[in-house]
Amino acid sequence: MAGKSAEELAKKQRDISIAEFFEKNRHLLGFDNPRRALMTGIKEAVDNALDACEEGRILPEVHVEIIQLSETRFRMIVEDNGPGIVKEQLPKIFAKLLYGSKFHKLSATRGQQGIGISATVLYGQLTTGKPATILSKTGKGKTAHLFKLKIDTQTNKPQVLEDKEEEWEEKNHGTRIEIDMEGSYTKGRQSVDEYIKETAIVNPHATIIYTNPEAEQIIFPRVTETLPPEPTEIKPHPYGIELGMLMKMLELTTSNTLQHFLMSEFVRVGSGTAKQICENSALLPKTKPKKVSREMVEQLYNGIQKTKIIAPPTDCISPIGAELLEKGLRKEINAEFYCSTTRPASVYRGNPFVVEAALAYGGEQSGDDAIRVMRFANRVPLLYLQGACAITKSIQTTAWRNYGLQQSRNSLPVGPCTVLVHMTSVWVPFTSESKEAIAQYNEIMKEIKLALQECGRKLASFVNKKRRIKEEGKKRSYIEKYIPHVADALKEIIGFDEIKKKKLEDNLYEILEHARGELEEITIDNPDYDEEIAKIGREDKKKKVVEEKSDDDDDEKIKDAHQDKNKEEKQKTLI
Numbered sequence: 343m344a345g346k347s348a349e350e351l352a353k354k355q356r357d358i359s360i361a362e363f364f365e366k367n368r369h370l371l372g373f374d375n376p377r378r379a380l381m382t383g384i385k386e387a388v389d390n391a392l393d394a395c396e397e398g399r400i401l402p403e404v405h406v407e408i409i410q411l412s413e414t415r416f417r418m419i420v421e422d423n424g425p426g427i428v429k430e431q432l433p434k435i436f437a438k439l440l441y442g443s444k445f446h447k448l449s450a451t452r453g454q455q456g457i458g459i460s461a462t463v464l465y466g467q468l469t470t471g472k473p474a475t476i477l478s479k480t481g482k483g484k485t486a487h488l489f490k491l492k493i494d495t496q497t498n499k500p501q502v503l504e505d506k507e508e509e510w511e512e513k514n515h516g517t518r519i520e521i522d523m524e525g526s527y528t529k530g531r532q533s534v535d536e537y538i539k540e541t542a543i544v545n546p547h548a549t550i551i552y553t554n555p556e557a558e559q560i561i562f563p564r565v566t567e568t569l570p571p572e573p574t575e576i577k578p579h580p581y582g583i584e585l586g587m588l589m590k591m592l593e594l595t596t597s598n599t600l601q602h603f604l605m606s607e608f609v610r611v612g613s614g615t616a617k618q619i620c621e622n623s624a625l626l627p628k629t630k631p632k633k634v635s636r637e638m639v640e641q642l643y644n645g646i647q648k649t650k651i652i653a654p655p656t657d658c659i660s661p662i663g664a665e666l667l668e669k670g671l672r673k674e675i676n677a678e679f680y681c682s683t684t685r686p687a688s689v690y691r692g693n694p695f696v697v698e699a700a701l702a703y704g705g706e707q708s709g710d711d712a713i714r715v716m717r718f719a720n721r722v723p724l725l726y727l728q729g730a731c732a733i734t735k736s737i738q739t740t741a742w743r744n745y746g747l748q749q750s751r752n753s754l755p756v757g758p759c760t761v762l763v764h765m766t767s768v769w770v771p772f773t774s775e776s777k778e779a780i781a782q783y784n785e786i787m788k789e790i791k792l793a794l795q796e797c798g799r800k801l802a803s804f805v806n807k808k809r810r811i812k813e814e815g816k817k818r819s820y821i822e823k824y825i826p827h828v829a830d831a832l833k834e835i836i837g838f839d840e841i842k843k844k845k846l847e848d849n850l851y852e853i854l855e856h857a858r859g860e861l862e863e864i865t866i867d868n869p870d871y872d873e874e875i876a877k878i879g880r881e882d883k884k885k886k887v888v889e890e891k892s893d894d895d896d897d898e899k900i901k902d903a904h905q906d907k908n909k910e911e912k913q914k915t916l917i
Contacts, residue, residue: 370776388541400423437492439460466522624645726779736763
């Protein structure tokens with residue numbers, strides 16, 4: 343057999359465009375099944391809309407509409423009142439992967455990689471062949487620009503199919519995107535409905551108007567007129583820099599000395615700290631960065647690790663706040679007890695982050711199932727890949743038995759409880775491009791566990807109090823049971839009439855109340871609870887049973903078909 347030469351093999355080798363790569367690996371971006379694809383498309387568009395409004399310091403008003411075109415085809419429409427997008431940038435933002443303003447920016451934003459919305463355009467293009475339609479207006483009195491776009495996957499460049507000016511009188515500024523795509527709409531914990539509802543919970547400053555494929559419109563009004571503080575962009579912290587990145591920074595810097603380089607390129611490094619780093623590195627502060635060798639870079643890197651440097655500032659992140667977090671949970675869950683906490687800022691790999699947690703216990707929640715977990719990162723709900731997330735792992739490894747919940751080893755606790763955890767950071771370490779699970783860094787998991795333990799201690803106090811009240815109620819019921827019998831016995835001995843007997847009973851009940859104190863009653867008292875909002879995202883149990891039965895029937899048919907095929911093959915073999 344003749345072998346192939348290196349020259350022949352070389353002819354088959356060529357560059358791979360990033361768009362081409364994700365065209366074949368769309369599952370990495372969250373487009374792995376129709377149900378998830380529809381949710382991911384809406385998620386990317388809504389996240390961009392909220393980011394744009396907050397960057398423009400505009401209170402967000404986001405319209406989300408899903409129109410069902412056929413059994414498997416939908417049109418998603420997302421419109422915001424943000425500052426709009428200039429004409430020149432619009433095709434690149436929506437039809438070029440890895441293009442954006444947030445990748446090199448160290449401040450808390452929902453978007454990070456410049457992939458999300460362009461990946462949605464790519465998915466729509468792949469499944470329907472239709473272009474995305476984008477309309478954007480940048481100010482009052484200005485003309486809106488309408489584009490119809492596709493992505494050239496060979497070059498990862500936008501294809502402009504239509505570019506025209508259009509009047510958009512009802513909007514002073516904003517952006518509207520329409521994409522047709524294959525999808526599946528169902529209700530449940532991993533649905534578009536649930537995503538919209540949870541987004542409204544952790545973005546109390548936003549109004550979201552949502553129209554589902556059944557033409558039902560739901561309005562989530564804002565509960566505060568105050569925008570979250572604008573996160574300040576920071577420079578990287580020395581502790582978060584790796585050796586190769588440090589070498590690259592030294593090559594690109596405009597600084598003339600090593601001391602000035604450290605002061606200008608990093609946060610929390612003043613002249614004293616810079617000199618200390620140089621001393622710990624055995625390098626002169628006046629060394630020219632361009633003349634630093636690889637060995638000297640390694641000395642500098644080790645010197646940074648030896649130097650005590652202040653933690654990075656926290657004005658670059660935007661926590662929701664314990665009060666608003668609890669308020670959002672109260673709208674969703676009708677419980678007996680609520681608590682919340684916001685941890686002090688911490689650092690992983692030089693990146694500052696804050697963990698917040700809230701908890702709702704009792705009330706109308708089922709006590710026979712595992713607790714419900716609500717996960718968020720930079721105000722974005724995480725609905726998929728729960729088992730791979732640092733939040734889930736932290737909950738599983740927390741000793742909930744100490745706080746009044748049942749728990750098997752390394753599993754979610756069981757009880758009438760909902761736990762909400764939110765992480766905000768300048769760079770959330772997601773496990774994949776679909777941004778559905780947080781990586782299990784020790785520093786992050788430690789902070790999550792501390793937040794959960796803080797809420798757990800408050801829960802334990804409430805559970806113990808509830809148990810004591812229940813035990814006291816039992817004791818009183820035993821005493822109250824015998825009060826009428828005591829009154830009857832005294833009536834027979836002393837000769838009371840019925841009126842005196844009744845008075846004696848009342849006196850005995852009064853003595854019991856006085857001796858043991860007033861029995862506190864624990865009830866559900868939650869005026870913030872919104873039953874209509876709470877229903878959103880709940881799966882129809884009857885429908886779910888029918889779907890599961892249908893799936894089982896399909897499995898049986900497939901099994902029967904395989905058996906028939908095997909029989910035929912055996913018969914052929916015998917013949």
